[in-house]
Amino acid sequence: MTDTYLGDSGLSPDLLDDDFDLDYGDDESLPSDRFLDRELSWLAFNQRVLELAEDPLVPLLERANFLAIFASNLDEFFMVRVAGLKRRIATGIAVPTNVGRPPAEVLAGISARAHELQERHAQAFRTLVKPALDEAGIHIESWADLDDNDRSRVDEIFSTQIFPVLMPLAVDPAHPFPYISGLSLNLSVRVRNPKTGRVEFARLKVPQVLPRFVQLPDDGSGLLRFIPLEDLISNHLGDLFPGMEILEHHEFRVTRNEDVEIEEDESENLIQALEKELLRRRFGPPIRLEITDDMDEVTLGLLMQELDITEQEVYRLPAPLDLGGLFEVTKIDRPRLKYPKQVPTTAVQLLPSDPTSPSDIFGSIARQDVLLHHPYESFATSVQAFLEQAAADPNVLAIKQTLYRTSGDSPIVEALIDAAEAGKQVLALVEIKARFDEQNNISWARKLEKAGVHVVYGLVGLKTHCKLLLVVRQEADGRLKHYSHIGTGNYNPKTSRIYEDMGLLTASDEVGKDLTRLFNELSGYAIEKKFKRLLVAPLHLRKGLLKRIRTETQNAKAGKPSGIRIKVNSMVDEAIIDALYRASNAGVPVDIWVRGICSLRPGHKGLSENIRVRSILGRYLEHSRIFAFANDGDPEVFIGSADMMHRNLDRRVEALVRLTDERHLAQIDYMFERAMADDTSSWWLDEDGDWARHSLDDKGTPLADLQNTLMRRTAQRKRPGTLR
Known part of the structure; x- marks a missing residue:
């Protein structure tokens, strides 16, 4: 990888935005053993998947599915993480580890734990799932x-x-x-x-x-x-x-x-x-x-x-x-052995006032920002419909979109092709370095190029991981208006049915201009220093988050309201974790909702007593990323594509967008309140790196399933602006 960031600047991210001092104090002020091993943390995540397969309260064929997911996950872990460690050890390349142990020792620890888990996985099939399948008539x-x-x-x-x-x-x-x-x-x-x-x-x-x-x-x-x-x-x-x-x-x-x-x-x-x-x-x-x-x-x-x-x-x-x-x-086909069928609803803000009339997505977005939550709300009737309407609308002049992963028969790609064939200006940034989707993305890129779409492949040295869609439309009064979508997940209709993700549809000129400048960076040579409602990596995102964590720290010290809530797939970055430790020590309540890896030690006396870490796994794969800061009563809440890992903050183009609608902030608050509640089924991380499952109450009754709760709550929304 080269050191080139954003166009031809040739500048390391550490040399940009020098107005923000990143010095949070001497690292020696924090204990040397403050990070959990990231590889063992990943194996602990896969153990949580295995525990779902072992759970007799999970529908039987879903248990078999979790056994298969465990196996597939572990294959990729070896192909990528273990392979990367071994390659670097063999070639003499330094292998930084956040736990300070020699790489060979880290590799031995991974091997020992992986052996234990693979044996437990095999036994779960032989002694738990297979006999249950026999009883169900599947031999x-x-x-x-x-x-x-x-x-x-x-x-x-x-x-x-x-x-x-x-x-x-x-x-x-x-x-x-x-x-x-x-x-x-x-x-x-x-x-x-x-x-x-x-x-x-x-x-x-x-x-x-x-x-x-x-x-x-x-x-x-x-x-x-x-x-x-x-x-x-x-x-x-x-x-x-x-x-x-x-x-x-x-x-x-x-x-x-x-x-x-x-x-x-x-x-x-x-x-x-x-x-x-x-x-x-x-x-x-x-x-x-x-x-x-x-x-x-x-x-x-x-x-x-x-x-x-x-x-x-x-x-x-x-x-x-x-x-x-x-x-x-x-x-x-045994429905009773699977999760009950749940049908996504159409976001109420996108429904026409007259049920017999076709939906006008542009009109809906023009009236108000729309916060989408998949799969509880349908991807097909929101994001996909937005793009398809844009492709067919004669008033749409241009469409710009990033594509990281999409399905093999993607209506997203077909809509871009239709738009180009209709004479619209269409730009598709296809990330052909998306791991294990490289060949698929190369094929789609060539198909798009043949249809007349302007295809670009991102920036040298960086993966483009952000999820962005910008539509430029000429309104009845002749002015041009931006309609934007910024999401946490891929533009993939298939995975949108099983991945939990969020996205913002907005006609905000601020967001539209931000995306216009960002797309110019991605396809040309422009270098923009500032954005209005976006935080973008690798230039601004890390420093923007650290600045907000520092603000919460200072507010807590001053006796002002403070609080940090973060939902990510992975929490690994040492600078972010150290900043959260300092916030905790200042009295800031910190809630971390993580699906996979977490190198942060919560609940450690003198280090992280005010930090709680929870994990939720279930029928849907938790995939959205959310960052919420109390900000002395003026909440700052962002959603976007970035996890808290070095690659996301330093070697990828990522984007977070700030939510401003009070209803959306209330929705995020509700999600965190339920996710962190003691009566919600989840795993709790302790300071030693062990995850304890909390799925039953003292009487043995199953605790609330957050995903079922959110599905019911979403289905109960009857009109725009109603949250029940």
Whole structure:
């Protein structure tokens, strides 16, 4: 990464806005052990996901879903975080850790905790979820469970639907050890030639194009029965190695380093550089080997040698491996085994006064700012409808939008294409470096360019993570008016149904002019020093937040009303955390609502006695970011895209927008009051880094589910301005 920030300024963020002194005092005034390990904190987050899978009060298929989410999360953790640590250690690059321990020690701690969690994950499936599925009539069988009739019918399935797809690969002097692709499920097979007595090794990849769980024929019991694909294949190895004696067969799975590192150069074609790096990603070094716990030492030794894997990187688990395959099982149509269906409502401010009339989103936004809360309020009838109306409206002259992640068949992209084909000026900033969506975004960028959309790829050295949409429209009186949307989540209709996010629709000229200047920075060379209602990273956001935290600190010392409330996905940045510690010591009440990582120690005497940290996980993924400051009775509340991490504050373009409508401030207050309440189901973080789940009261009754509460409350809104 280069040190270029915003256009060609070449200035480090630390050299900008020198009018704000960041010196909060000597760091030695705070204890050296004031930060929790961020990697262990992430594993603690995934443990909270696992606890939902273990909870018998969660609907059964949702429990299976949480098992799959845990597995998918952990795969990405290894591919990115563990891989990054190992790469830096191997290349001698300094690895800063917020806990002051040597990187190798940090890596050992991660490995030990990950081993514990993977074993607990496997046991949760075997002893909790699988038996519950059996009781519900959904059986995941093993070969040993099948009778002769079943096996006869499965033989037919194997020979006609599976055998033709399989590709056994021998390993001998003429056949070198094959490349093992990352996250693929494989069978190791050792066979003996009965004529020569020679023992050979072969690898068989379980095809990812076939269903992971093969449905068994109906046996008249009325049960849904499945068998893991690898189990079915393992019991037909004689068909693949005819004439050979099968000695051993075991499952294994490799995780590789798939973190993309691009050395950006202003003269280089960014797409070409990224495409080269994506090819290299496939061949990243192995960082984790998962094997079934019955694997023999000879096979394990061969795999470790060929993959250059250490004992610490080997994970012995009971079959089946890769419980991410349970995503398939969760698609079974059993509504009573899932969360009750909840239908998002249309934001009342966007409803027409006459139900028989079409909605006029521009008119609604012109009358008042609209604060959207997804998925309780529909993304399709708000943000998507806003963009589609803009694309079709002959009075709209220009549309500018950032795209970080969007769905494969995105109506958002189609609306931009329609607008461009209608002759409007359309700018799309596509962040092609969005991790694991790089290829998808490259494809959409090319499609947009072919349709006549002006496509740009952001700034050298920075990811553009902000969620911005600006529409310029000519009104009846001939003047141009800005209509804006600033959100906390991606413009993705699919994830908007399961991600909790917020967004502001506004016709404010202040916001419109701010976005116009910001888009000029992103697509051109302009350097703007100030914004009116936005805080933008990397130039202003960190300092803007620190300044407000300092104001709360000073207000508390002066005996004035003070308070800080922050909702983020991750709380890691040391400067922000230190500022919150000082605010706490001054008497500022601080509430942190975090989904994932939190390096802050709450409730520590003399450091953070006035700080509470809560986490809420459930059917929706909490994703919005909110920053609220009491400000001596004149609240300052922001929503936006930034988490409290170095990358968000220093290496990304992020944007927060200030909310000004009293109703919106009241809505944010209500959310925090309920989220932090003792009678709301949540996890509480203590000073040692342990998360305790509070889900039942003293009588064993489930505590209130915040997401259900917000869904009901949103559905009860009957008219604009009514909050009940």
